[in-house]
Amino acid sequence: MDEINEGLSEVECDILVIGGGTAGPMAAYKARKKNPDAKVILLEKANVKRSGAISMGMDGLNNAVIPGHSTPEQYTKEITIANDGICDQAAVYKYAQNCYSIIEELDKFGIRFQKDENGEFDVKKVHHIGTYVLPMPNGDTVKKALYRQLRRARVLISNRFMATRLLTGKTGRIAGAISVNTRTGEFLVIKAKAVIMCTGAAGRLGLPTSGYLFGTYENPTNSGEGYTMAYHAGAKLANLECFQINPLIKDYNGPACAYVAGPLGGYTANANNERFIECDYWSGQMMQEFHNELVSGKGPVFLKLNHLHKDTADHIEEILHTVERPSRGLFHEGRNTKYSDKMIEMHISEIGFCSGHSASGVFVDDNALTTIPGLYAAGDMASVPHNYMLGAFTNGAIAGEHAVDYINDLDFDDFDQEEIVREKERVLAPTKREDGIPPNQIEFKIRRLVNDYLQPPKVTKKYELCQDRLAEIREDMEQNMVVRDSHELMRATETSSILDCADMAAFASLYRKESRWGLYHNRIDYPERDDDNWKCHVLLSKKDGNMVCEKRDIQPYIIPIAEEEKDMYDKQRVAVEA
Amino acid sequence: MPLVNNPTSVPVTVDEKKCIADKGCRVCVDVCPLDVLRINDLTNKAYMKYDECWYCMPCEADCPTDAVTVNIPYLLR
Numbered sequence: 001m002d003e004i005n006e007g008l009s010e011v012e013c014d015i016l017v018i019g020g021g022t023a024g025p026m027a028a029y030k031a032r033k034k035n036p037d038a039k040v041i042l043l044e045k046a047n048v049k050r051s052g053a054i055s056m057g058m059d060g061l062n063n064a065v066i067p068g069h070s071t072p073e074q075y076t077k078e079i080t081i082a083n084d085g086i087c088d089q090a091a092v093y094k095y096a097q098n099c100y101s102i103i104e105e106l107d108k109f110g111i112r113f114q115k116d117e118n119g120e121f122d123v124k125k126v127h128h129i130g131t132y133v134l135p136m137p138n139g140d141t142v143k144k145a146l147y148r149q150l151r152r153a154r155v156l157i158s159n160r161f162m163a164t165r166l167l168t169g170k171t172g173r174i175a176g177a178i179s180v181n182t183r184t185g186e187f188l189v190i191k192a193k194a195v196i197m198c199t200g201a202a203g204r205l206g207l208p209t210s211g212y213l214f215g216t217y218e219n220p221t222n223s224g225e226g227y228t229m230a231y232h233a234g235a236k237l238a239n240l241e242c243f244q245i246n247p248l249i250k251d252y253n254g255p256a257c258a259y260v261a262g263p264l265g266g267y268t269a270n271a272n273n274e275r276f277i278e279c280d281y282w283s284g285q286m287m288q289e290f291h292n293e294l295v296s297g298k299g300p301v302f303l304k305l306n307h308l309h310k311d312t313a314d315h316i317e318e319i320l321h322t323v324e325r326p327s328r329g330l331f332h333e334g335r336n337t338k339y340s341d342k343m344i345e346m347h348i349s350e351i352g353f354c355s356g357h358s359a360s361g362v363f364v365d366d367n368a369l370t371t372i373p374g375l376y377a378a379g380d381m382a383s384v385p386h387n388y389m390l391g392a393f394t395n396g397a398i399a400g401e402h403a404v405d406y407i408n409d410l411d412f413d414d415f416d417q418e419e420i421v422r423e424k425e426r427v428l429a430p431t432k433r434e435d436g437i438p439p440n441q442i443e444f445k446i447r448r449l450v451n452d453y454l455q456p457p458k459v460t461k462k463y464e465l466c467q468d469r470l471a472e473i474r475e476d477m478e479q480n481m482v483v484r485d486s487h488e489l490m491r492a493t494e495t496s497s498i499l500d501c502a503d504m505a506a507f508a509s510l511y512r513k514e515s516r517w518g519l520y521h522n523r524i525d526y527p528e529r530d531d532d533n534w535k536c537h538v539l540l541s542k543k544d545g546n547m548v549c550e551k552r553d554i555q556p557y558i559i560p561i562a563e564e565e566k567d568m569y570d571k572q573r574v575a576v577e578a
Numbered sequence: 579m580p581l582v583n584n585p586t587s588v589p590v591t592v593d594e595k596k597c598i599a600d601k602g603c604r605v606c607v608d609v610c611p612l613d614v615l616r617i618n619d620l621t622n623k624a625y626m627k628y629d630e631c632w633y634c635m636p637c638e639a640d641c642p643t644d645a646v647t648v649n650i651p652y653l654l655r
């Protein structure tokens with residue numbers, strides 16, 4: 001294994017789904033359900049059985065809109081406010097209207113959700129305004145249940161193929177994708193009438209404070225290819241300056257508190273045991289207060305459970321240590337920390353792109369369509385804000401079903417064969433050198449610079465310096481990167497995605513000359529939110545080989561936001577008592 | 579510029595007495611999302627080849643003989 005073999009083969013399908021984590025399996029499944037004659041390929045860099053953010057399972061649904069507990073209108077309003085008004089509501093509203101039927105379907109797959117003594121869904125309040133959090137006591141079964149459905153629907157699964165570039169056809173439609181096998185270096189070209197990208201967040205952009213390249217919040221398999229493939233194909237990407245930054249358990253770098261511990265009485269506290277944020281729902285405004293506390297002298301910041309009854313604290317510990325990130329227990333064991341007796345130190349995560357938690361993604365409409373005909377995106381990499389796991393499932397389903405209609409009577413679009421030759425050459429270049437710099441060193445340097453210069457608060461001069469340094473690294477990468485086997489070749493190809501994402505993060509941030517979304521886009525040189533000039537999307541794309549940004553109007557709201565409601569997420573700090 | 583190998587203590591260990599890779603098992607190698615586990619050509623047992631681990635645990639959870647142990651990578655511990 002791992003020798004590099006330069007073969008190339010070509011296959012055809014109706015719908016190609018790239019990424020078999022959360023959104024991808026649902027997209028492929030729904031497409032096959034709707035049209036059992038459609039040939040659907042699910043391409044996955046890892047193995048669909050255990051890939052993506054939910055590889056081991058999930059603790060709960062963070063954003064379930066369940067009749068009797070909340071309404072689609074209320075949810076759409078809350079997300080619009082949480083995202084500081086930058087929201088095309090149609091997609092959020094459609095999600096909110098459809099997600100309940102997806103919950104019912106997941107329930108039928110055998111993924112059970114928490115119910116109360118009356119048999120009703122036991123939904124918890126964590127957000128500022130509405131009630132949307134639904135625990136999943138057997139959340140560890142998610143992947144297995146999905147996999148069963150994929151087999152039943154006879155989706156064609158290709159594991160260990162990493163997509164590297166999209167193919168666009170001569171008429172401007174999507175035509176397929178190029179991928180490389182991560183264990184043999186063999187290329188696979190997939191011609192398709194529609195492509196649905198579900199490659200997750202760009203989780204390997206910043207460097208975790210531990211310095212361990214793979215100790216990220218996101219599953220590090222998600223190195224941002226979705227973003228870079230869309231970019232190089234000419235699609236538009238939205239609001240990339242709205243970074244993902246999360247409050248996490250320090251060093252372990254896994255989620256701590258809000259959704260599991262919050263409803264049971266846990267909260268975020270400072271070193272004086274004081275609560276300082278009103279609402280632990282992850283938002284940029286909340287992260288700004290977290291950051292303020294860290295630098296105020298009252299930090300560090302902790303997850304506080306030791307005021308609760310020991311049984312409650314132990315119960316929370318039990319959930320947190322078994323389902324989503326089950327190695328968390330091991331971590332605390334090593335540190336000798338029990339939730340019932342000590343507060344747990346927290347910290348700010350590395351930056352990334354993600355619309356699952358934030359709003360940075362490939363620009364899509366309410367059918368999950370990007371700006372390229374036939375190219376869809378769903379889940380963390382598509383621009384629907386705060387859409388989390390249920391958003392990945394629901395929007396994946398929307399994409400899969402829409403794509404089935406789209407391909408009806410459509411033929412393959414022709415593409416330029418030269419594109420394949422060029423891509424093969426680009427990817428294999430590091431295998432042609434005798435010596436040079438290995439990808440792990442280049443990756444480390446990029447991500448270290450991202451931390452040094454791009455981590456908010458954002459300073460213009462630092463951003464400009466970063467761009468210069470990244471350009472130097474690009475030269476090293478293109479001229480000197482060397483790999484010895486196909487595994488390193490995968491890392492090398494990921495490194496080029498990471499570098500592209502770092503460039504995009506810097507470029508989009510410099511374009512938006514205001515501050516918005518709390519810490520996510522806190523620009524020291526433009527400290528105020530400027531609704532007159534910047535209450536709009538920023539779309540980044542590639543024109544004539546260069547990165548450009550443009551403003552795009554927000555669609556008129558479907559659900560109006562009253563003047564007194566629009567800043568509700570700004571009031572995060574606990575009021576000081578007189 | 580020539581390359582050297584730096585030593586690193588890997589987080590995942592395999593109990594060779596329990597591992598049945600010599601009977602054809604490949605489960606841990608198959609499921610690992612980071613693709614960092616391999617079968618040793620000489621011993622025919624699974625081992626961690628690359629120190630690029632998310633400490634996510636499918637390898638340990640899915641191993642049929644409980645041969646795999648995931649530890650927290652030293653830099654985070």
Ligand SMILES: Cc1cc2nc3c(=O)[nH]c(=O)nc-3n(C[C@H](O)[C@H](O)[C@H](O)COP(=O)(O)OP(=O)(O)OC[C@H]3O[C@@H](n4cnc5c(N)ncnc54)[C@H](O)[C@@H]3O)c2cc1C
Nearest residue numbers: 019021022023045051052053062163200356379380388389
């Ligand atoms: C630690 C953690 C805890 C979370 N907790 C919760 C929670 O409790 N509740 C909740 O609602 N949400 C939670 N979320 C968010 C939720 O899990 C995500 O929003 C959702 O799973 C994203 O789905 P996705 O399909 O976009 O990405 P993923 O599920 O990550 O799937 C992306 C897939 O693409 C594959 N891939 C990547 N690059 C390529 C490539 N080049 N070629 C082929 N394949 C590729 C990856 O291997 C992966 O399988 C959490 C996320 C994390 C990371």
Ligand code: SF4
Nearest residue numbers: 597598603605606641
């Ligand atoms: S899953 Fe267990 S038994 Fe199978 S190869 Fe891996 S370590 Fe060996």
Ligand code: SF4
Nearest residue numbers: 610631632634635637
């Ligand atoms: S813990 Fe996760 S990343 Fe590490 S070896 Fe096991 S499956 Fe792979």
